[in-house]
Amino acid sequence: MPNAPAPHDESHRSRDELLADRRRKLERLRDEFGRDPFGQRVDGLSTLAGAREAYDEAADQANKDDPETDDRPAVKVAGRVVQHRVMGNLIFMSLRDHTGDLQIAVSKKAVGQPGFSIAKMTERGDIAVAAGPLAKTKTGEISVWADGGDGYRLATKSLALPPNKFQGLQDPELRYRQRYVDLYDNPEVMRTMLQRSRILKAVRDFFFDRGFVEVETPMMQAIPGGAAARPFITHHNALDIDLFLRIAPELYLKRLLVGGMPKVFEINRNFRNEGIDRSHNPEFTMLELYEAFGDLYSVMDHTEQLFQHLVRLVKDISRAEPGANGEDLTLPYGDLEIDYGAFRRAKYLDLFEEHNGFPASDHDRLADKARTLHIDPAGKDHDVLLNEVWEETVEPHLVQPTFVIDYPASLCPLTKRKPDEPGVAERFELFIANMELANAYTELNDPDVQEANFKQQVAGEDDEAAVFRNVDDDFLESLRVGMPPAGGLGVGIDRLIMLLTNQRSIRDVILFPLMRPQG
Numbered sequence: 001m002p003n004a005p006a007p008h009d010e011s012h013r014s015r016d017e018l019l020a021d022r023r024r025k026l027e028r029l030r031d032e033f034g035r036d037p038f039g040q041r042v043d044g045l046s047t048l049a050g051a052r053e054a055y056d057e058a059a060d061q062a063n064k065d066d067p068e069t070d071d072r073p074a075v076k077v078a079g080r081v082v083q084h085r086v087m088g089n090l091i092f093m094s095l096r097d098h099t100g101d102l103q104i105a106v107s108k109k110a111v112g113q114p115g116f117s118i119a120k121m122t123e124r125g126d127i128a129v130a131a132g133p134l135a136k137t138k139t140g141e142i143s144v145w146a147d148g149g150d151g152y153r154l155a156t157k158s159l160a161l162p163p164n165k166f167q168g169l170q171d172p173e174l175r176y177r178q179r180y181v182d183l184y185d186n187p188e189v190m191r192t193m194l195q196r197s198r199i200l201k202a203v204r205d206f207f208f209d210r211g212f213v214e215v216e217t218p219m220m221q222a223i224p225g226g227a228a229a230r231p232f233i234t235h236h237n238a239l240d241i242d243l244f245l246r247i248a249p250e251l252y253l254k255r256l257l258v259g260g261m262p263k264v265f266e267i268n269r270n271f272r273n274e275g276i277d278r279s280h281n282p283e284f285t286m287l288e289l290y291e292a293f294g295d296l297y298s299v300m301d302h303t304e305q306l307f308q309h310l311v312r313l314v315k316d317i318s319r320a321e322p323g324a325n326g327e328d329l330t331l332p333y334g335d336l337e338i339d340y341g342a343f344r345r346a347k348y349l350d351l352f353e354e355h356n357g358f359p360a361s362d363h364d365r366l367a368d369k370a371r372t373l374h375i376d377p378a379g380k381d382h383d384v385l386l387n388e389v390w391e392e393t394v395e396p397h398l399v400q401p402t403f404v405i406d407y408p409a410s411l412c413p414l415t416k417r418k419p420d421e422p423g424v425a426e427r428f429e430l431f432i433a434n435m436e437l438a439n440a441y442t443e444l445n446d447p448d449v450q451e452a453n454f455k456q457q458v459a460g461e462d463d464e465a466a467v468f469r470n471v472d473d474d475f476l477e478s479l480r481v482g483m484p485p486a487g488g489l490g491v492g493i494d495r496l497i498m499l500l501t502n503q504r505s506i507r508d509v510i511l512f513p514l515m516r517p518q519g
Helices: 015-031 048-054 057-065 108-120 172-177 179-185 187-208 250-259 296-315 348-356 363-372 382-393 447-460 473-481 493-501
Strands: 074-087 090-097 100-107 127-136 142-145 152-156 233-236 241-245 263-271 283-292 330-333 336-339 344-347 402-408 421-432 435-442 486-492
Touching: 048 074, 048 090, 048 100, 057 127, 074 100, 074 179, 090 108, 090 127, 100 108, 100 127, 108 152, 172 179, 179 187, 187 263, 187 296, 187 493, 250 263, 250 283, 250 473, 250 486, 283 296, 283 493, 296 330, 296 402, 296 421, 296 435, 296 486, 296 493, 330 493, 344 348, 348 382, 348 402, 363 382, 382 402, 435 493, 447 473, 486 493
Parallel strands: 100 142, 344 402
Antiparallel strands: 074 090, 074 127, 090 100, 127 142, 127 152, 233 241, 263 283, 283 486, 330 336, 402 421, 421 435, 435 486
8 A cells, every 4th residue: 555645745855945836836826926015995795505406407408519609697795725636738626615516618719818828827725716617517517617818816825735635634633723724625624613603503503492582791700609610710910800701601691690681691601721622612502591470490402402403403303393303413422323303301310310320319339339339428518518419420421412300408508498398409401412401490599598509518518619618798788688589500502512512622612722822
């Protein structure tokens, strides 16, 4: 088997020689042809997919039968050159934009000597503009046939070497660092990112249609609140105070309920100074919403209907009532088939016993189980230990959509207790494909209970994040003013996009994931 070509190596010339050659061509464009190598405004452009769809078979055939009559649609397109072939007095190029690829054909007869010479010295990675009629080649390829003196233009000369034309850009680390190359060289990456935008719009529209208002709350906060996580710290020079990038917008969104906004949501960034793995990035996007006079179950209904709505969008299923007969709401995720038509609701303690074979109240057996999982039970509160074991033994089994409800109240300081079971919190977490996708509460709005919980949380925690936490007195004052009963929901948008686009790493759905600096 012959050796594969080295990256960027399209000949036996060195990388430095190839880069120098691009510089020489740039100077030729300026000096010999009087052209700006970095182009000007271009109006009237069609996308490459739009141009392809405009092709008229009948008009093309009529022109072949009678060249004097030309009713073929004419288009103007632009894209990055991904293939370039010179065949005597005819040059074929494949252009690529965000909608796909399309071939252009440049003949010396049609565009004249200057245009043809510029087309001939065009290289992969350059950005070109072509204008002319649409016709098929002898091999049946729909093409734009550049026509007239301005039928072909070089819009931007690329001074960097493109990825190897046979192998493309494959190294994951390089793909994330050079997303600007990854997007054009790997069309599936472009499709995923465009799908992300489409899904985000659908999420917003879903809640707008249900009477929610989109808001923005502070990214920099004096007290990091709303979740237990280690924050990023910054300093405001003018006020000479430390501030924290928010770990959650929760406490500000609840203030809006106090002020009289009945339904609010925010889609924005949260920041947590913690690890990076397949499903975690320190900077991530969350949907968080609050509904006055709602509860755990009202936001659970919103969540289930939202996910099903988005699955229909991704599958291009026309609008149908949830649960319509014969409606297929399955999507692949790796080797799994996820059925979004059936959301299970299961109690936290029931799931623990189901997957461990003993009740969660048996502390001795719980401690023994923890040791087998290399979890040290020494000095840990029962519910804290229970949750660590639960995460190791239950979460790996939560593949199909499952709302886990009725958490131990001690794990949920911002949550209302069940009226008839004060040891149980009105909370759910949604798990799909072994990942937590959503977290929701019937919100605690009793200021005295909330104050006691805050103080207990701050005093009792010994993790390294606890040093940054403090009691948010202003939030407590807002609860004293009076917050209506409410349901609250948080959905991890990046993980949601992972599921809907079948991407196994969170880095594949974030345009610019955090990377360790080079060198």
